[in-house]
Amino acid sequence: MKLKSINLKNIRTFKDEKIDLGTGTISATGDNGSGKTTIIESIGHALFGYDPEYRRGESIKLPNGQEYSPNVRNMFLRKGTKTGEIHINFEDDMGGDFLVVNKITSTAQEWEIYRNGMIKDQDPGKQGILNEVRNVLNIKDSYRGTLENYFSHIVTVLQGEIVDPFLKSQQKRKDYFDEILGISYYRDAERDFVHVKNYFSEILQSLREDIKELTGAVESLPEKRKNLQKRKKEIKNLQNKVDSLEDILEDLTKRKKKLDGLEKEINDLEKEKEKIITKINALQKQLEKAKERRNECEEARNLANKLKKDAKNYEKLEKELENIQTLLDKKNKLENKLGESKTQLREWECRADELKKKIRKRGLQRLQHFSNGRYLRYGKFKN
Template sequence: MKIKSIELKNFLVHEYSLINFVDGINIITGQNGSGKSSIIEAICFCLFGKPIYHNKKEDLIRYGQRDFLVKMIMNNNQRDFIIERRSSTFSTNLYGINSPNLLKAYLLKNFNINYRRYISTLLIKQKSIDEFINVNKRIIKEYEGYIKGFDYFKKKNDLEEIEKTISQIEFENNQKIKTKENLEKTLNELKNNKKLLEDVKELYRKLKDIENYEKKYKEIGEELEKDRETFEKYEKYKEIYKKAIETKSAYENFIKIKSELETIEKHKEGYEKYQEYLNCLNDKKTKELEIIVKRGKEIKKLLISEFGNLNECSDYINILNQIKQKKQELLERKQKIIQRIGEIDNQISQNQKILKELENIYGNCPICKRPLDENHRKIVIESAKAEINNLILEKQKAKQELESIDKELLETERKLKFEPTIEEFCTLKEIFEKNKLHWNKWEKEIKNYKIYEEDYKIYSQKVALEKRKVEYENKIKEWNYNYNFQEIISFVEENRKFYENYLSKLNFKKQLEIEINKKNEILLKLENYKNVNFEKIDIEIKQVEKEIERISNEIGKLEGEIKTNEKMINELKIRKEDIKKELNEYEKKKNQKEIYEELNNRLINLITFERKRSYENLKFYVQYYFDKFNLLDYKSIEIEFSE
C-alpha cells in the first residue's frame, strides 16, 4: 500500500497544504512548528480516526476555525482509493466500506496494520531517530530476537482487535437492520397512503365520467325516440324477411325454369331419334359383335408386335407351321450332334489307348502290324496326338453348335405359345365375317345418330326441371301475406345498418344506465375522504411516490451495507479462529511462567548492552505488554535503570 498524496485544510498549523509523495524515500524538512509532525498525525487520523499526540479531535482544528479536512489518496497495487475525514464525518470510495469500523477491518485484513501497530512499530517518534541510527549490529540483532519473542503477545493483541472490530461491526449491523425494518414499515405506510390517494382520485374520475354519462344518456334517449317508428317497422318486417327472400328466390327460379323448359321442347325430336339409337345399342347381337370387335383388335395388336402386320388368318397359321417345321429340324440336328460328340469321345479314347500301348509295347505295331522300330513308333505317336487334337476341336465346335440350336429352340417354343391366341383370333374373325353386314349397318347408324346426342342430353333434363318447377310454384303459393315481398326485402336491406346502429345505441344506453346507478355508491364513499383536496391530489401522489422511491433506494443501500458487513464479519471470524489455533499451539509449548522468564532474560540482556539509549523503548514495551496481558506486574522486575 502506497500513499500518493494527502490534502490538509484547517488541520493543526496547516491552513491548506497538498503534499504529493513519490516512489521510494520521501523526506519532509522544515523549521520547528512548521507542521512536519502534523502530516504524520494527519496520516494516522485519516487511517484510524485517532490522533497520536492529542487527546481530542477538537484539538486538531486550526485555531479560529470550526472544522478541518484530511483527504488522502492511496494505491493498493490495483487501483487508487480515497479516504476523507472531518472531525465528525468519514467517507471513502472503497467498495463496500461505509463505516470507520469497516475501514479498520479492511486495513487489518489486507495490510496487517492497526492503530497500535502504527504508533509502536511503523512510526519512529520525534527525537528517537538518533538512537536507531547509532545502535550497533549486535543490538539490532538482539532487538530482532526481542521482537520475535513478543510474537505471542502481538497475536493476542490482534485477537482482541479483531474481537473488538467484530463487536463494533455487529453492533453497527444490528443498528442498520433496525433502521431497515423501520424504513420498511414506513414504506408500507407510504404505499398504503398512495393507494388510498389513487383510490380517491379514481372515485373522483368516475364521478366526473358519470356526469358525462348522464348527458350522453339523455342525448341517446332523444335519438332513439326519434327513430322508434322505423325501428318497430324493421322489427315487424324482419320476422317475414326470410320467407320473403325464399319466395323471391322461388319466383325467380320458377321464371327461369319455365323459360328453360320452353327451350328444351325444341330438342324433343332429336331426343327421340337418339333414344332409338340407344335401344338398338342394347340389342343382344350388337353387344356380342361389339365385344368380338374389341377382343379382335386387342389380339391383332399383340400378333402384329410379334409376327408383323398380316391380313389373313392363313398367313399366321403358315408362319406357325413354318416354326413347327423349324423346330423339328432343330431337334433332328441336335440329336445328330449329340451322337457325333459320343463318337468323338470314343475315337479320343481309342487314340489315348494306342498312345499308352506304344509307350510299353515292342515287336509289331498295334495299328499296321509292321515291325516297330523307334522311328516308326515316333511317327505313330505324333499321328495319334494330332488325331486327338483334331477330335477335341471338332467336339468344341459341335458343343457351340448345340448351344446355338438350344437358343433357337427356346425362341420357337416362345412363338409356339401364341398358337391358342392365333386360333382364337381366327375364330373371332370367322364369326365377324358371318355378321359383317349387320356390323356395317350398325356403324352407319352410329354416324347418323351421333348428331342427336346433344339433343338427348338437353332434353333429358326436362323431368328434373319440371319437378323443380312444381316445387318453386308451391313455395310461391305458400306466400299468403298482405305485403309485397319485394317491398319487404328492399326495406330490410336498405335499413339493416340503421337497425344495427339502433341496437348498438340501445345497448350503450343500458351500459350508461348501469354506470349512472353507481353514482350514489361513489358519493357515499367520498364522504369518508372529505379532508382530501382533489385539486392537489396529483401533487400529493407525486410527493408520496418520490418519498417511496427515496426510502426504497435507502433500503436497497442498507441491504448492500448489511451484506458487506456480514461478509466482513465472516472473514474476521475466520481470521480470529486461525489466530486462536496459533495461540493454542504456542500455549502448548510454553506456559505463562516460561514466557515471563524468556521476557525477563531478554530485557536484562538488552539493559546490559544499552541502558541509556534503550530506556524509553524498554519502558514502553514492558509497560505495554505486561499491562496488556496481565502476566505479571512489571514493577516486580528488579531492574535499576541508571540515568
C-alpha cells in the first residue's frame, strides 16, 4: 500500500488543503498546532478505524468546572463548521488507484470508495472500508489484532508515543513489548515443542548407544576382513558354478521354450481337430435333415402335380357349374315368364267367360223381340 495524498476539508486546522505524500518513511514536523497530528489521525480514522484515546468520548473538564463528553465527529470538524471531508488517495501493490472519501457531519459519517476513477462502493460503511483496506494490505485472517493496532504499531507513531512505553513501569513496559513482539506466541511454541525436544533427545541417546556398539565392532574388523577375503573366494567359486549352471539353465530354458511352443501348437491343433469334428458332425446332421427335406420335397412335388391336375379338373367343373348355373338362371326366368303367362291366360279366360256371358245375355234379349214365326225361322240359329 502506497499513500499518495490526503485532502482535508473543514478538518480541525485545515479549511481545504491537499498534502502530497512522498515515498518511504515520512516524518511530519512543524510548530505545535500546525496540523501534524491531524494528518496522521485523519489517515488512521478514515482507513483504519483508529481514534486516539483522548478523542474516544472521555469526559473533559472545562475551565468553568463543567464536564464535556465529545464524540469523534465533533473532534474532527473545524470549529464553526457542520460538515467536513477526508480524501485519501493510495495505490495497492498491483498499481490499482484508490480514493476513499470520509464525509463527516455532527451527527453521522459516510464513506465512498473509488477504484481507478470509478466508484466501487457508495457508502460501504466503516466496516466495508476496513475490509477493503485489509484486502489491499493483504492482511490474513491469522493476524489476530485489529486494524487500529496495525495502524498504531506498524503504520505510524503519533507524537509522544515513541517514548511513552519507555516511561512506563517495568511490568507494564514488559507487557507492552511482549504484546508487540508476540512473546506469548513464542512461549506457547516453546511449551508445545517440549515433547519434540524430548523426542529428539531420546533419539540422540539411542544414537550414542549405537555408536558404542559400532566402536566395539570396529575393533574386531581385521579378523572380519580375513573372513571377508575367504568368503569372497568362496563366493567367486560359487559364482563360477553359478555361471556354468546359468549357461545350462539358459540352454534348458531355450529347449523348454521350444517344447512349450510345440505343446502349444499341439494343443492348438487338437482344438482345431475338435472344431473340425464338431463341424463334420453338424454337417452330417444337416445332410440327414437335407435328405429328409429332399424326400419331403419329392412328396410335395408329386402332391403338387396331383393338385395341379385336380386344380384343372376343378376349374373345368367350375366352368361347367357356371354354365349349369346360367341355364338354371335362364330356366328360372322362363318359369317366371311362364307363371306370368299362365296368370295372364287365366285372366284372359276369365274375361272370355265374362264376354261369353254378356254375349249370351244380349242374344237372349234380342231373341225375345222376334215373333213366333220368326222364332221358328231362326230355330236353327237358336240351336
